[in-house]
Amino acid sequence: MLAAVFVLGATLYDVTLNSKYGLLLCAYLVCYSYLAESVQLYRSWRVGRFSRMLVLLVVAHTLAFLLVLAALFLFKQSEAFSRAVLIGWYVASLVTLALWRIAARGIKTMQRRRGLAMQKVAIIGATGSGLNLYHEITRHPELGFECIGFFDDRATNRLPVETQRYVRGSIEQAVALARSGELVKLYICLPMLAEQRVADMITALGDSTVDVLLVPDFLMKNLMHGRIGNVGDVDTISVFESPGFGIQDFYKRSFDIAFSSAVLLAIAPLLLLIAAAVKFTSKGPVLFKQDRYGLDGRRIGVYKFRSMRTMENGGKVIQATRNDSRITPVGAFLRRTSLDELPQFFNVLMGDMSVVGPRPHAVAHNEEYRKQVAFYMLRHKMRPGITGWAQVNGWRGETDTLEKMEMRVKFDLDYIRNWSLMFDIKIILNTLLKGFINKNAY
Structure with a gap:
């Protein structure tokens, strides 16, 4: 259907299809197939809601179209294509795909009301x-x-x-x-x-x-992504296991690389300005690297713009509190706006972190809370993230009570159990819409 609408649109606008248009269509179909599979668009209609299927269709189609457009502008090829054909094709193909599903669903609904196909x-x-x-x-x-x-x-x-x-x-x-x-x-x-x-x-x-x-x-x-596997001829059921197995890990990692690369290119001037502000307003290095636990509990070094006069990274790390005397004036602004965490996009590129995931805690805090909060260490069954499900739900900043940490872990485990590429995109959009400023960040 996508290809047919593309050819029909070009014909109506009297545009001659050449190898560039063919390459464009192929690139789109690859992107669309990748995204549609990532959000599980193609699955049995009996195991999901129809409205959700339409939403996933719009998301996969729109993101694939935007990615192709971005590539055209990046490689300065946009002038070789008719804007009317591309925009008309986007709208017409989306309507065609949606109408096809609505018609098929209508037929099935009529059959089921008559007691058929039940x-x-x-x-x-x-x-x-x-x-x-x-x-x-x-x-x-x-x-x-x-x-x-x-x-x-x-x-x-x-x-x-x-x-x-x-x-x-x-x-x-x-x-x-x-x-x-x-x-x-x-x-x-x-x-x-x-x-x-x-x-x-x-x-x-x-x-x-x-x-x-x-x-x-x-x-x-309560199983963590429980699934059936086997060791030789012996069947097993996973109790605690990362959801990032097989092609799923490829989806998440490729998304991380593409997204973090685009962000770093876009914010490069901002990074330089922040680095200069940190350097010229207080003594010490621009970046602070702190040991934290990453995937499977392995230690990683997480980068941040230095926001304090001290750089604690030992067996005891005191969390920042309101009006903390260790925080520099520039650091206070960076922490309130979460700008101090921008260097972590380099951690994402290196594979230590992900754009979305449970926020990494200092090693000292991990050792403290793993003894007090049930299933705490299961947060590390996925790469830690720059933003996360707990953070967009308000559970960020100082954890001055055990209940706050328990709620953060609850949301982190909920994210791991229900992870999908669509879930990551939802969290990123929530992060952008709600802003980076939070009353608990200081």
Whole structure:
């Protein structure tokens, strides 16, 4: 569709397509494919909201278009292309892609209202997680699921009151329905502790063609990017693991390199002005390099513009407080506006940090808080960032109470569990919109 709209637009504007236009289209398609895959645009319509899909479409299409335009201006090739064709193609292709999805969804919705293209599903286990799943299915008929009810071996008086009216029978009856081909999907919502029951059930369901899905209970929800792997022929489930595996790490690292390079080029004059201000207003070096923990807890040296008269980097580091006498006048301004952290884009280029991630703490603070805050060290399952999910939610600056650090860690772990390139872009936009000035930064 993208290529067809491109050719049609050029034809309508009587523009002759040459090798440059062909190269431009190929470059765009590569960028679009990369971004669309990064934000998981191409996935089953039954496992996501349609409105979110349209938003992701706009984001992927717009970013790819802007990247191509930036490349044209950077290499001084923009004059070789018709602006009318490019802008017309951007708008027309976006409308075409959106209308195609809306039309396809409309057809599917009409089918499902007539009882067509519906998938019959059932839930094993009248549990809290099972009830949550049932409500999600009933709230979103566009998913195309028809839940026939729960199946549980417990007596009715032992079941949660809110699930009793939905129970259709025993687990054995659910297996029989699956074997007869009446079900397309069977969701197992039993606790992980019921390992033997789940194993027996899966063995019995092996004599059917039903899709069997395990719904995580409370224990599984607390896994850090839990996924199934193997060591030889032995299956494993990750409990604590970085989300940056395989192509995902490539996405994040390539984005970091491109973004930090562009930022450093844009702010080079500002960096020189700040360096001069630091140098001529107080004694000491322009840059301060402090040891912090990076990916997997390895020590890294993080750069900042020097904002204090002292440069603490030992076993005890005292956090900056309001009206701290160690802070220089220029340093106070740099800290309030977060300009002191701009040199960390060099850390991003070197691979020690990322644009977005949990903020790195001094080694002394890590050693202090890892003993007091549960799962604290899991912050280091990703590269530390210049900005982060905790920071845009207000959890930055001095952590003078344990609760503040616990909340920062909570948001950091939430970011790691739900990481995506789209999430990074959202945090960057939030950082820009909310500004760099914060009442807790001093």
